[in-house]
Amino acid sequence: MRLAEYTDYTLRVLMSCAAQPDGLITIAELAERHGVSKNHLMKIVNDLARQGVLQTTRGRGGGLCLAKPATDIRVGDVVRNSETDFRLAECFDARTNACTLTPSCRLKGVLQGALDAYFKALDGVTLAELVAPPPPRSGGRRSVPIVAAVPVRRPAAKRG
């Protein structure tokens, strides 16, 4: 019952972009910040660009930014599109299923219902809400907005 590391980094890429809505981030910056290889991030960024979630600008002064407002990106959709393995039990894969209980078993429907509840919860949250600074707690630690740690690069006026 775990998410793929791929999904973890997919969410971090999007959150980093959402935290600086007026600037571009490079893959090199993301790689350094999250301690992950540029190749690994390249695949994630390409997938997100293909899904229409990220916009990439090549060349000097280029980088990544969200292709649509963070308020329009649901966390549920991000996880749904990133995860490839939803095999909760053998019977979820009809090609390899050999379980003798299948004909009258209700497990598959029950697990599917729980998975639906999982995604319904995530669909209720947007990327914008993930990076919004939490409300200040009286007497507690001061909240640090994510954007504070990020060097902002303004998009170049002309792009190659």
Next chain:
Amino acid sequence: MRLAEYTDYTLRVLMSCAAQPDGLITIAELAERHGVSKNHLMKIVNDLARQGVLQTTRGRGGGLCLAKPATDIRVGDVVRNSETDFRLAECFDARTNACTLTPSCRLKGVLQGALDAYFKALDGVTLAELVAPPPPRSGGRRSVPIVAAVPVRRPAAKRG
């Protein structure tokens, strides 16, 4: 986003036992039925016995049966006790977490909320409901109760 194979077989062991409430099943029978090694099942059975869900009887005429009514066993508890890895993102493991977004990030709470919704759905279903024959569909295939496929062995009057 998948459950461990261990959980899949744990559920099958319990469902097989629930489907024949008046008889015992041996590990050898379960191994043959589900095409899995006896050693693998032995570990599952020992864990379930330690949790107080299964009762095992050794010796000739022995076998497995539920230690309590199937109506008292929640699917959510079975999955919760069987799964060992709930690492939905790096920040779920404080020992290894190095994510720079953590101080103001809301992802962990959001993913935890979705996981809670997942288990809430499973907690609403008992083992008894998993193996109950579905209501007959008019014009559809006749439902086959799981118990029909199972050779029943009555518990011996005296056990060694």
